[in-house]
Structures are given as structure tokens and as C-alpha cells.
Amino acid sequence: MAKSFADLKKQRADHLKALTSKLNDATGATFTEDERFWQPAVDKEGNGYAIIRFLPEIEGEDVPFVRIFSHGFQGPGGWYIENCLTTIGKEDPVAEYNNVLWNSTTDDKSPARKQARDQKRKLNFISNIQVIEDPAHPENNGKVFLYKYGKKIFDKIKEKMEPPEAFADETPMNPFDLWEGANFKLKIRKVEGYRNYDRSEFDKASPVSDNDKEIEKIWKQGYPLAAFLAADQFKPYPELLAKLNKVLGIDTQAKTNKGLPVDEPLPERPARAPKGRATAADEVEADPEVPDSLEDTEGLDFFKKLVEE
Numbered sequence: 001m002a003k004s005f006a007d008l009k010k011q012r013a014d015h016l017k018a019l020t021s022k023l024n025d026a027t028g029a030t031f032t033e034d035e036r037f038w039q040p041a042v043d044k045e046g047n048g049y050a051i052i053r054f055l056p057e058i059e060g061e062d063v064p065f066v067r068i069f070s071h072g073f074q075g076p077g078g079w080y081i082e083n084c085l086t087t088i089g090k091e092d093p094v095a096e097y098n099n100v101l102w103n104s105t106t107d108d109k110s111p112a113r114k115q116a117r118d119q120k121r122k123l124n125f126i127s128n129i130q131v132i133e134d135p136a137h138p139e140n141n142g143k144v145f146l147y148k149y150g151k152k153i154f155d156k157i158k159e160k161m162e163p164p165e166a167f168a169d170e171t172p173m174n175p176f177d178l179w180e181g182a183n184f185k186l187k188i189r190k191v192e193g194y195r196n197y198d199r200s201e202f203d204k205a206s207p208v209s210d211n212d213k214e215i216e217k218i219w220k221q222g223y224p225l226a227a228f229l230a231a232d233q234f235k236p237y238p239e240l241l242a243k244l245n246k247v248l249g250i251d252t253q254a255k256t257n258k259g260l261p262v263d264e265p266l267p268e269r270p271a272r273a274p275k276g277r278a279t280a281a282d283e284v285e286a287d288p289e290v291p292d293s294l295e296d297t298e299g300l301d302f303f304k305k306l307v308e309e
Contacts (some may be wrong), residue, residue, distance in 0.1 A: 005216045008056065009179070036223055038129065038145035041136035046190025051133040051183050052147065053208055054157070056176045058222040064128065064176040065154075066225045069121040076249035083234050084121045090234075093241040094119055123151050127176075128222040130208065132183050144221035152197045156184075160202055178215050179207045 042048035057064040069084035071094045085092035101116040129147040134140040160182075163170035175181045183206070187199040209215045227233075235243075244250075 005219060036146045038131060038140060038147055040186055040188060042188055048188035049135060050186045052186060053130045053132055053183050054176045055128040055130060055222050056178060058224060061226055065125045066228050068124050068228060071119060071121055073119045075247040077247045080243060080247040082240060085234055088229055088234060093237060093244050095121060124148050125154050126225060126228055130218055144218060146223050156200060173205055175202060178219060180205050182206060
């Protein structure tokens with residue numbers, strides 16, 4: 001944890017190792033319109049370009065990102081758009097119901113598994129960034145914002161920190177480092193109806209500024225991230241279960257499986273392995289497989305607009 005700007009600069013050699021560990025622990029979230037957040041603009045074809053710089057954790061925090069799971073789907077009773085309690089290590093009714101659906105059959109093409117995929121939790125990350133170049137909105141250039149991004153971009157960050165062993169010319173780099181990090185060239189295309197970030201890439205390493213006073217000024221403009229994991233960002237289990245019942249049109253007096261809304265009894269989910277020992281079944285239960293194109297979703301923003309209209 002950086003207690004001062006001087007500590008941040010002095011400890012950055014050890015920071016990459018510690019941050020890599022945190023990245024490995026983090027393999028989305030909804031929020032109201034917030035002027036602190038920046039999003040890249042795209043043209044009518046869905047193409048966009050911008051250059052940003054990921055910033056390190058602010059004073060008093062340990063990690064320069066937060067990971068948030070969320071659910072966004074529509075049922076007969078309306079939209080379900082909520083943060084997932086699994087984000088903070090708690091049981092979540094949608095995640096549990098998806099487990100029941102998934103384990104009720106081995107047929108990947110079954111309606112149950114399709115529903116589990118449709119209701120799958122979405123993964124997003126939030127970090128502080130400095131906008132280096134925003135062609136669509138140049139007034140943002142040089143400003144510090146919060147940025148919500150998905151697994152595709154997170155994987156590019158992780159690859160920079162842990163480059164493949166096969167590429168001997170690549171050395172680990174901390175993209176969040178103010179001195180030895182790098183600008184990120186955000187290149188957006190629309191592929192099969194979804195935003196695609198495959199061509200996005202990091203530039204060569206360089207300081208965010210040549211002047212330490214200016215670097216410190218940029219760093220101090222960062223926003224707290226821990227607040228996004230606070231208890232008040234997540235509704236309690238009973239409230240989420242009631243909403244899930246309503247959205248899916250489930251009669252609360254109908255038969256249930258472990259308190260979850262199902263129209264008829266389904267097989268008990270298999271017992272989990274002891275803590276610290278993951279099984280293939282655990283991995284499937286935790287996150288049913290879906291096409292990669294659905295992992296990195298700004299789709300929750302779209303859902304949110306539909307609800308608000």
C-alpha cells in the first residue's frame with residue numbers, strides 16, 4: 001500500500017510481483033450515470049480509437065483495479081440488472097439458480113443450459129486512467145477518469161505483466177506504473193454485433209510525464225475504487241431472490257430446490273471440493289461456458305438504457 005508519492009516511486013520494483021499475484025486472483029457492475037467515468041466514442045459503424053494510460057492505486061488502496069460481477073437479462077416479468085453477490089464472496093440467487101439449471105442436464109443444447117448462459121454473470125473491471133488522446137472529445141485529453149472495461153482488455157494487461165515464455169524478447173511490465181508503464185492504444189471494431197478490442201495494444205514503455213511533480217499531480221487525481229465493493233453496492237440475498245422470481249415469472253409457492261425458483265424439482269447440485277481444491281464441476285458451476293464474444297460486455301449499459309427509457 002502506497003502511503004505517499006515517495007513510497008509509490010520507491011516501491012515500484014516490488015509492486016509488479018505483488019500486483020501480478022492480485023491479477024491471478026481476479027480471472028461486471030452496473031452503476032448510475034457518473035461523470036467520473038469515461039467511455040470511448042465509436043462511429044456509426046462501431047469503430048473507435050483513443051489512447052489512455054492506466055494509473056496505479058491511489059493512496060491508501062492496494063490494487064489499481066476492482067473486479068465486479070453482475071447479471072443483466074430479461075424475463076417474462078421484466079429486466080434483471082443487478083450486481084452479483086459473488087463479487088464479495090457471498091451466495092447469489094442467480095448464480096445458484098444457474099448452477100441448478102446447468103447441472104440438471106449434460107446436453108449443451110438444452111433449454112436449461114441456454115438459459116444458464118443467457119443469465120450468466122458478466123465480468124467487468126474498473127480502474128483509474130488518464131486520457132492521453134480522445135479524438136472524439138479532445139476536451140478530455142489530459143484528464144483523469146474512472147474506466148470500466150471487460151475481460152478482453154484485462155487479459156491484455158495481464159499478458160504485459162506475464163508475457164508468454166515462448167517470447168524471449170518480451171519482459172514483464174507493469175502497465176499501471178507511472179514511470180515504466182505504457183500508454184494503451186484502444187482500437188474498437190464491431191464484430192458480430194459486439195465491440196471487439198483484439199487490435200488494441202500497449203505502446204512502448206515511457207513515463208506518463210517527464211516531471212515528477214506533474215506525475216504526482218496526475219496520481220493524486222485518482223478516485224477511490226474500494227467503494228465499488230462496499231456492502232451498499234449490493235442488494236441483500238432475499239431482495240435479489242424476490243426480484244429474480246418476479247423477472248422469471250416464478251410462483252413463490254411453487255416447488256423449490258434449495259430455496260431457488262424452479263418449476264419442478266431438479267437434481268441436487270454436486271458437492272463442492274474441499275476449500276483450496278477445485279474440480280472441473282466447480283469451474284462449470286461457478287461460470288457456465290459461453291462464447292468469448294459475450295465475455296467482454298458493455299451490454300449492461302444497453303440493458304440499463306432500455307430500462308430507463
